[in-house]
Amino acid sequence: MLSVLSVSWRYLRAFIIIYLCLYAGNGISSLLPLTIPGSIIGMLLLFSLLALQILPVHWVQPGSHLLIRYMALLFVPISVGIMSYTDILSAQFGPIVVSCVVSTLMVLVIVGVTAQRMHKGNADE
Numbered sequence: 001m002l003s004v005l006s007v008s009w010r011y012l013r014a015f016i017i018i019y020l021c022l023y024a025g026n027g028i029s030s031l032l033p034l035t036i037p038g039s040i041i042g043m044l045l046l047f048s049l050l051a052l053q054i055l056p057v058h059w060v061q062p063g064s065h066l067l068i069r070y071m072a073l074l075f076v077p078i079s080v081g082i083m084s085y086t087d088i089l090s091a092q093f094g095p096i097v098v099s100c101v102v103s104t105l106m107v108l109v110i111v112g113v114t115a116q117r118m119h120k121g122n123a124d125e
Contacts, residue, residue: 007062014063017055021046 025042032041049055067074082089089096 010059010062011066014060014066017060018046018063018067021049 022039022042025040025045026038028041028045029036029038046055046060050057050060
């Protein structure tokens with residue numbers, strides 16, 4: 001019984017921390033004049049807490065593993081919701097494909113150039 005309570009507490013603690021960071025990010029987002037989503041700010045807040053070792057990793061690990069394990073399942077409602085907009089998607093198919101291709105190429109080029117510059121800078125030292 002103690003083991004079940006211990007495991008349950010670990011999952012509960014992990015989800016509480018993740019949701020607190022999410023709600024803090026939403027609160028910060030509402031105060032900022034920029035339009036950065038609160039979920040992104042919350043994720044950066046959680047990352048900062050973990051990177052600065054203010055928050056132990058093992059506190060968040062059980063909940064994060066569970067969310068990552070079922071991440072594909074969490075995208076199903078969004079995918080089904082998009083299906084109600086097939087008329088708009090089919091009408092705008094060309095611009096959507098062009099923007100996806102261009103943004104992918106931009107990311108590849110920027111990451112490649114940045115990696116080469118960083119690698120070249122490390123080789124000189």
